[in-house]
Amino acid sequence: MTPLNLTTAIFLFFTYAVGVIFIIGVVLRIYQYAATPQPVKIPLTPAPLTKGGAFARILGEVFFFKSLFKSNKPTWVFGYLFHISFFILIFLHFLRHFIYSNPLPWWYSIFVNIGIICGIVMVLSLFLLLMRRVVVERVKFISLFQDYLILILLMLIGLAGLSLNYVLTPAALTVVDNQLDPYMNGLLTFQFTNIPSNPLFLIHYTLVMLLILYIPFSKVMHFVGIFFSPTRIMADNPEEERYYKPNAKDLSI
Amino acid sequence: MAKSKDKYKVPVLDGKISIPRIVPGAFAYEHMIEAQKDDMEALDFPAKLQDGWKEKAIGVFKEILDHNKAVRDYMDICVRCGACTDKCQFFLGTADPNNMPVQRQELMRKVYRYYFTPAGFFKNLSNSQELTEEVLKDWYTYFWQCSECRRCSLYCPYGIDTAEITMAARQIMDSIGIGQKYTTEIIHKVFKIGNNIGIPPAALRNTLDDLEEEINEETGKDVKIPMDVEGAEVLLVPPSADFFAMPHMESLKGYAKVFHKSGISYTVSSYASEAGNFGKFIGSYKNTKEINKRIWDEAKRLKVKRVVIGECGHAWRAAYNYSNTMNGPFNFLDSRYKQPAHICDFTLGLVKDGVIKLDPSANDDKVVTFHDSCNVARGSRMGDVPGGQLTIPRELIKAAANHFVELREGTTKENTYCCGGGGGLLTEEVMNVRIAGAMPRMQTVKEAVDNHKVNYYALICAICKTQFTKIFPLYGFDAEMVGGIHQLVSNAIIM
Numbered sequence: 001m002t003p004l005n006l007t008t009a010i011f012l013f014f015t016y017a018v019g020v021i022f023i024i025g026v027v028l029r030i031y032q033y034a035a036t037p038q039p040v041k042i043p044l045t046p047a048p049l050t051k052g053g054a055f056a057r058i059l060g061e062v063f064f065f066k067s068l069f070k071s072n073k074p075t076w077v078f079g080y081l082f083h084i085s086f087f088i089l090i091f092l093h094f095l096r097h098f099i100y101s102n103p104l105p106w107w108y109s110i111f112v113n114i115g116i117i118c119g120i121v122m123v124l125s126l127f128l129l130l131m132r133r134v135v136v137e138r139v140k141f142i143s144l145f146q147d148y149l150i151l152i153l154l155m156l157i158g159l160a161g162l163s164l165n166y167v168l169t170p171a172a173l174t175v176v177d178n179q180l181d182p183y184m185n186g187l188l189t190f191q192f193t194n195i196p197s198n199p200l201f202l203i204h205y206t207l208v209m210l211l212i213l214y215i216p217f218s219k220v221m222h223f224v225g226i227f228f229s230p231t232r233i234m235a236d237n238p239e240e241e242r243y244y245k246p247n248a249k250d251l252s253i
Numbered sequence: 254m255a256k257s258k259d260k261y262k263v264p265v266l267d268g269k270i271s272i273p274r275i276v277p278g279a280f281a282y283e284h285m286i287e288a289q290k291d292d293m294e295a296l297d298f299p300a301k302l303q304d305g306w307k308e309k310a311i312g313v314f315k316e317i318l319d320h321n322k323a324v325r326d327y328m329d330i331c332v333r334c335g336a337c338t339d340k341c342q343f344f345l346g347t348a349d350p351n352n353m354p355v356q357r358q359e360l361m362r363k364v365y366r367y368y369f370t371p372a373g374f375f376k377n378l379s380n381s382q383e384l385t386e387e388v389l390k391d392w393y394t395y396f397w398q399c400s401e402c403r404r405c406s407l408y409c410p411y412g413i414d415t416a417e418i419t420m421a422a423r424q425i426m427d428s429i430g431i432g433q434k435y436t437t438e439i440i441h442k443v444f445k446i447g448n449n450i451g452i453p454p455a456a457l458r459n460t461l462d463d464l465e466e467e468i469n470e471e472t473g474k475d476v477k478i479p480m481d482v483e484g485a486e487v488l489l490v491p492p493s494a495d496f497f498a499m500p501h502m503e504s505l506k507g508y509a510k511v512f513h514k515s516g517i518s519y520t521v522s523s524y525a526s527e528a529g530n531f532g533k534f535i536g537s538y539k540n541t542k543e544i545n546k547r548i549w550d551e552a553k554r555l556k557v558k559r560v561v562i563g564e565c566g567h568a569w570r571a572a573y574n575y576s577n578t579m580n581g582p583f584n585f586l587d588s589r590y591k592q593p594a595h596i597c598d599f600t601l602g603l604v605k606d607g608v609i610k611l612d613p614s615a616n617d618d619k620v621v622t623f624h625d626s627c628n629v630a631r632g633s634r635m636g637d638v639p640g641g642q643l644t645i646p647r648e649l650i651k652a653a654a655n656h657f658v659e660l661r662e663g664t665t666k667e668n669t670y671c672c673g674g675g676g677g678l679l680t681e682e683v684m685n686v687r688i689a690g691a692m693p694r695m696q697t698v699k700e701a702v703d704n705h706k707v708n709y710y711a712l713i714c715a716i717c718k719t720q721f722t723k724i725f726p727l728y729g730f731d732a733e734m735v736g737g738i739h740q741l742v743s744n745a746i747i748m
Contacts (some may be wrong), residue, residue, distance in 0.1 A: 046643065047639060058704045224333055232411070238573060
């Protein structure tokens with residue numbers, strides 16, 4: 001086993017710190033949302049009459065952005081393209097880890113090309129979302145620093161990822177790939193190996209870590225919050241089933 | 254001081270609902286009259302701003318975050334996608350960016366960031382803001398230009414409900430002594446006299462006698478409107494405007510005729526003579542509960558079997574959604590019926606069962622359209638299926654009148670625009686806000702009048718009725734067009 005270099009040591013520390021902060025941060029948020037009582041029923045009607053129906057309503061929002069579709073078609077298209085391509089990319093990154101072998105399966109280049117297409121779609125849709133914030137007067141007015149920050153961070157992640165495929169020679173990319181698998185395994189099994197030293201890769205990796213670190217403190221928490229949104233998750237049955245939360249103080253409704 | 258009519262800013266109608274270019278601060282000058290000392294104290298709030306208000310306000314904010322899931326969740330998860338920015342009638346009417354739902358929320362969210370999140374450390378960069386008197390002034394201006402109609406929540410990908418945030422802001426302001434005269438005065442009146450308008454029992458009886466006489470003159474029938482009768486089958490709780498205001502009283506006559514013909518014994522109450530619940534408008538659980546409790550105390554005292562609520566939007570939302578939570582369970586009432594039930598549901602049931610008969614040709618002089626009231630359409634249900642609150646009133650109108658047309662698609666049912674006077678805005682000093690907020694709806698009314706010769710604007714909300722009676726003439730429509738569904742029923746019922 002080769003001894004670890006300093007870069008790897010720094011990145012290992014960074015990665016674990018980010019992981020711990022992310023997990024604690026998200027779990028705390030989930031706990032906070034789950035534990036806070038909702039004083040009265042406030043489903044936005046017409047609403048499903050059962051808990052199952054209300055959950056299906058949430059899934060409609062999560063998978064199809066139904067309310068956004070009703071309110072703004074361009075935002076829906078750009079937002080949907082971004083979310084879909086982003087999730088496919090996350091999935092492909094995990095999947096790659098399992099199919100990257102020697103020799104490579106014959107369809108590996110197709111697999112990589114799907115990833116590249118998703119990457120391009122993601123960066124383009126992010127660019128369009130950014131343009132919305134700059135061009136549409138109302139959206140520009142409401143946009144805050146953190147709204148631009150997250151879009152630019154995600155775009156940079158996408159661009160850095162794509163550059164690995166376009167800037168590096170196939171041979172250089174293979175070197176990265178060959179180092180990446182044992183490094184990732186090492187993170188889970190604590191059998192550490194050196195992180196790929198290619199600077200483009202390290203930029204991509206660092207930006208991803210920054211994103212994960214930022215998530216618990218940012219509006220990205222909408223992916224958790226939507227499951228607790230009372231206007232959508234509550235069933236419309238206040239007369240049929242008494243709703244009462246003793247820990248909801250006599251304060252605000 | 255009341256403004257004269259020519260000082261009002263009334264937009265010219267062109268039938269279009271267009272998105273205005275933003276004009277920052279366009280309606281910053283509109284202010285509510287501050288609450289009076291005895292009203293605030295009657296509601297358990299300090300009379301005015303006192304030393305240490307900032308700590309108190311942040312303390313109440315923290316309490317709300319810890320005890321209100323909606324506010325807790327909604328403070329965090331807005332992504333500022335902008336889907337809501339063109340959905341609020343007050344933004345469409347005023348062009349003031351602080352009336353875009355997301356920006357209204359931002360008034361509170363920036364304070365939330367400052368005190369409750371790490372982003373507060375970055376102050377200007379993250380748009381975090383200390384709670385200053387300047388910020389409070391914005392709160393008082395713009396959280397009193399929201400009618401809590403929840404149209405924005407319908408279009409929000411996360412269902413973020415500005416009404417909940419407005420309520421929380423008003424609760425925080427009340428708790429440090431910054432109240433609004435109109436709502437606090439009315440709640441005080443309910444506690445003291447029993448209803449929003451402040452009609453004492455003897456005067457109420459007189460009014461009811463007059464109405465009985467009117468019905469007798471019109472129909473020749475001896476229709477009674479009983480008050481405080483123990484052992485009646487139904488306790489009828491209308492909004493107090495139904496006893497007193499026009500065109501509301503015409504609907505009360507309709508209820509009376511329905512009960513008379515169906516033979517179901519009923520009573521109104523001088524103690525619970527108000528279905529409305531302004532406690533909800535100021536986001537106060539305690540006051541909402543106290544107001545709501547009067548209905549159920551009275552139901553118990555009068556030994557009725559069921560409770561029916563009259564034509565009133567927010568009253569129905571409060572009665573339907575909050576009653577069971579705040580003052581239930583109602584095992585002393587007849588469990589075969591919905592408790593409470595909406596008068597439209599009640600009447601339509603009787604029509605369908607053939608207990609009462611309507612002759613729709615009695616309303617043949619009318620072309621009727623229906624305005625869905627926000628609190629009914631987006632906040633509550635009638636009947637047994639989702640959306641019953643949208644179909645039941647329409648079915649009842651169609652049973653009572655032959656000519657019915659819908660308002661423009663996309664502005665009805667759950668997509669309805671607020672009348673512009675809900676949520677505690679129905680007061681003279683913000684007349685320009687009310688006029689501006691009604692603008693999108695007025696555009697569709699113009700279309701309905703021009704294209705379909707609509708001459709009857711059916712409503713099931715006391716606030717809508719008052720608002721439109723006032724607003725219609727300003728926009729050049731006849732105030733006589735405005736009326737309740739039970740006014741149609743009153744005309745059509747075969748006595």
